[in-house]
Amino acid sequence: MDLKEIAKILKCDFSGENFEVTKMNTLRDAKKSEISFVANSKYIKEIQDSNAGAIIVDRSTKEFVPKDTIALVVDNPYWEMATLSKYFAPPIEDETLAEPKIGKGSVVSPKAEIAKGAVIGENCTIMAHVYIGANSVIGNNTIIYPSVSIYRDCRVGSNCIIHANTTIGSDGFGFATNKMGEHRKIYQNGNVVIEDDVEIGSSTTIDRAVFGTTLIKYGVRIDNLVQIGHNCVIGEHSVLVAQAGISGSTTMGRNVVMGGQSATAGHLNIAPFTTMAARSGVTKSINQSGLTFAGFPLMEHKLWLKLQAKIARLIK
Amino acid sequence: MDLKEIAKILKCDFSGENFEVTKMNTLRDAKKSEISFVANSKYIKEIQDSNAGAIIVDRSTKEFVPKDTIALVVDNPYWEMATLSKYFAPPIEDETLAEPKIGKGSVVSPKAEIAKGAVIGENCTIMAHVYIGANSVIGNNTIIYPSVSIYRDCRVGSNCIIHANTTIGSDGFGFATNKMGEHRKIYQNGNVVIEDDVEIGSSTTIDRAVFGTTLIKYGVRIDNLVQIGHNCVIGEHSVLVAQAGISGSTTMGRNVVMGGQSATAGHLNIAPFTTMAARSGVTKSINQSGLTFAGFPLMEHKLWLKLQAKIARLIK
């Protein structure tokens, strides 16, 4: 799809040379052939450093777009980004892709569905009612239990175990909302990558990135019924206990422990070796590593214990 | 099943003319050919206005039943309602129904199961390991990802997306308990209706109504691992973030936002344009629209911020 077609969809003009647009992306990650957008004034400072070939902006932001980058001026850039995202969504399945490849020694249940373009490594066990989507790649020695669904374009490493009814790569919860309170889907055209030696429990959900990748690093342990939002990064050997919820774009260092039913807000950084007790609610980034927290709002665990003692006295 | 048979099952007598009973229903919704019950004295005032042909009551409530309505007097009306509900439950599947209909342009995986009596609209994508129950109806252009289960008698609108491993129409959590602490299932003979342009995440559960309908209105957005109890109504364009839980019979207006891990008690009304922060716990109805709440117990968000500041001082 070239820029002229995009301008037509968004009902706007542009000045500059038309080019084939390969992808939508963030300001930070976009390449010359890609299109980006500015939907929030806090990102204006990133425009200067973006390599995007074209940027969707509103009237007031146009002046910040460098001369060699094409500006597409619209009323509501976030809404129009949502509009456009649909055009960059690949088909859910693609009959033109190659037959799936199954590595030596792998056992795939005849009741599993392996989509075209998928690749399964060696010595894997793919059980009944599993779905592995187009172009998804599974490493070696990985066990995928019944009714696991892995959407297209995802990667699962070697020596992984994924338990029943878990979903990898479903759409992140992304939409634009207009003044009428109506929502428009932002197609989630990124993916999920799970590195080697990861174990994931049952009925856990890991959303695909809107752009780029939701990343579960080497050695992570995830329990049952855990929610991981789009574009999260879970550091090596981190441990997420049952019913924890990690909101979108949060990044954890290695060996972070999230207790049962704990949760984080989105867009946070959590330092390595941080431990969160059960039910913790994390609303700010944690910069110092090695500490233990509890409570909502979050505080150091030893403070939380003191607070509970004070509250106990309140009752008397 | 006629009233005589019912009286026999419930081991009670009745005076009045026998009739064919078509359904069990609430006092409010029951028609002349239907049977209802009073299990709680707060519903006594609704007896007068009910059109039910017969009502199951205990001895003390009998006097409130109008002359032209038949009273079935039992010791424990709630328990006997549970007893009777089983007799009104349709079979899970029904081989006598018509072959399922698949609309033009729809792609149904050979590994999906479409029960007899089901109807799929046009241009739908029904992926592997999906189950669509008897008499359920799917609109046009709807995408249903792998391992979604839709029980019998439900409706999903057009332009909907339902992500993997989600369950629509499983039984609401309903049972009667006797003095011995034993439970008897209340068969959930209602359904779920999902209107057009709704997106539902993965591993979300939406329970069918005990009578009537659990209703998800136009344009709603539901994230992963959300629980919606029986007989809820979720208003247009409402947004339910991951791991939220909505207890039975709660009704929301349009554009309500429930943050991650938030929850409501049952039988509440929540005004349109209400926003609940993450972890909110709603125990009372909200009548004024447009406000933002937080905390458990719930309070206005600005008060909650003040309270947290006071609590922070407590620690020092």
Added chain:
Amino acid sequence: MDLKEIAKILKCDFSGENFEVTKMNTLRDAKKSEISFVANSKYIKEIQDSNAGAIIVDRSTKEFVPKDTIALVVDNPYWEMATLSKYFAPPIEDETLAEPKIGKGSVVSPKAEIAKGAVIGENCTIMAHVYIGANSVIGNNTIIYPSVSIYRDCRVGSNCIIHANTTIGSDGFGFATNKMGEHRKIYQNGNVVIEDDVEIGSSTTIDRAVFGTTLIKYGVRIDNLVQIGHNCVIGEHSVLVAQAGISGSTTMGRNVVMGGQSATAGHLNIAPFTTMAARSGVTKSINQSGLTFAGFPLMEHKLWLKLQAKIARLIK
């Protein structure tokens, strides 16, 4: 596998007679032909009473092992127990087992997968996309809805109902962690037993025991999205409301009620007829039966109401 081979895997010596080791087990439950371990000094007092034929210990614990029991001395007994657990794990499926048996009157969807060695009782309904693992046994008149996965060696009683997308018997969340922060899986070689007349909602997860059994007793009612950890015991007629989470090795008496989104820590005892309000967080055992609790930290419900009143005054 005999003790010599085990000593070789663990790179340790032993003195005493070699024997065929049939199983790993806890100190309390191990028989003469079984091997156990001591990974925490608080279990030292149980060594004396253990019938284990051999015990994995560290240097400092060796002296507590009785003369007629063989000690295997290693640096990190918990880590080595994890190492060894893999060797006692049965295969996920086993082609040498007998063809599955289906009782009279049972209807099994051709799209369900019943593994070899499984036994289905009479008059059951096993719907599409169900998985029932090796040697698992289902009673009579039980209904299993679509995409339920039951792992190997589990038992489900008669007159049970299990709703869609629920997982029974997936691995408990067990691993050893070394000083480098790396995790090693503890294979969960126990099972899940569900007694008669139990109903379980959709997308609920019940983990198999590491040794022994996770037990759901007669008449229990479990809602949607509930997490039950390995080695829990849920007492007769207990009620677990949606999104509750029960951590590993917690034992409940009969008729315990856990409200929505409530949770317990692990290794607790909860007295019969205890009621926990929604969102309760239980961190200590409850010895007196018949009480009602709320809050996190947990307190009696009437105290919690008082506390909330005081907190409300704090805001003013």
